[in-house]
Amino acid sequence: MNAEYLLIDVGNGRTKLALASPEALLDRRDCPTPGLDPGAVRAILNGWDFRRAVLCSVVPAAAAVFRGVLGEKMTELRHDTPMGIGVRYPCPESIGADRLANAAALAHLHGAPGVVIDFGTAVTFDILSADLHYIGGVIAPGLRLMTDYLHERTALLPKVELHEPECAIGRSTVQAILAGAAIGYRGMIQGILDALRKELPQGPVHLVATGGDAGWITAGMAEPIIVDPDLTLHGLRLVGNLAAV
Template identity: 35%
Template sequence: MILVFDVGNTNIVLGLYKDNDLIESWRIATDKDKSSDEYGILIHQLFQYSGRNLEDVEDVIMSSVVPNIMYSLEHSIRKVFNIEPLVVGPGVKTGMDIKYDNPKQVGADRIVNAVSAFEKYGGPLIIVDFGTATTFCAISPKGEYLGGTIAPGIKISSDALFQRAAKLPRVELVKPGKVICKNTVNSMQAGIIYGYVGLVEYIIKKMTRELKQQDVKVIATGGLSTLIASETKHIHIVDKTLTLDGLKIIYTRNKEERKEKIATEIELREI
């Protein structure tokens, strides 16, 4: 089995794959202050809770947008599984041509999503990831990563409104059903959610024009993707496992080289 880690600013999502099937997934809070031992205990508990055996994990792959958590997390994986995790970054084969001015600046999660979406749906594509930030990524018909847009996430926008306006309360992110609202809570919910739908639709339309392609598919992923997608016809597919599947795809593309590298390391240790 292959264990994948999608390390985001708010959550770490773990997925356990048997062959190409996702058989378990877990979500834990990203905590920069946790030690490697604390993360190790969490991983033990997740496996125990689901009735899975740690010994069944053959390898681990990770992508991260939180550099200062990686030392603890990688160290915990070494202790729990006795495995050096494969971390998506320079030197890892993705199979995707990155057309960014500086490819190293593209977040690993965006590349993983792009690899996954092109493999699963073909191109041209727009990928919208509703995370801590909302990212929009454009993929060419040939599978090239062309670039994209980064916007504040819907939760960040909601929290900013609560924190900076003294008389406005924190509200639950649910649709009020209308925009002519009769109370403050519903008024805020309408502004946050329907206003965000407008942002998403405008960027998708503008990005589609810039792609200059027919039949551009729009794929959404991330925690609030279903909420926003339910209010717009511009999002065609909601794929909640897009990032996890992308990690598994990238692992498969690096599997043989990784096996050779591990075999070489074992031989050197035995000399």
């Protein structure tokens, strides 16, 4: 398949890749991030042709691997990369590139002011001001990180597959963990959103969620939150469009 862009979103656990035109995502692949090397990159890109690549990464070693394979064809998203929004933050170089991609996509596709909630290894909240500036956010442990830690740090609590609990009163250890995970995590998400609203101007705020657990966690919340599973990739696509101008 031939496309204008290769989009690369390197997370701690998995790397998502997509071919894209300036207007849309065309095809997707993914692979584990740990152990990523030049051979693995070439294998997953086999059969894909593209003119340019745009990458955001939270794993410097993996970014270096892609840089070595793709060379000058690749743009690596940074705080000073044109992305259609400004950055008003004390140490902009410390902002995760995926968070900037999310903020850019929020501005272009959903509106401002707004908050992006990204459910990954960590859950991040990123805030876009009404005048289209990234102004900061919140970082908290991801849901699976919390439940895995509970299993790893106790003698008897099992590792669980996360899903919606049947009830709040668990009648087994697994049910109790699921109830604590889902209900407790939603409470944390809502509590953070409530605190953020107090520091944002009065009026509507666009709320958009992305990441692996976004769908089922937000579905159980009273507050309406748009779920956009491809938000980060769309942000990279928009960055590619701006680089082409």
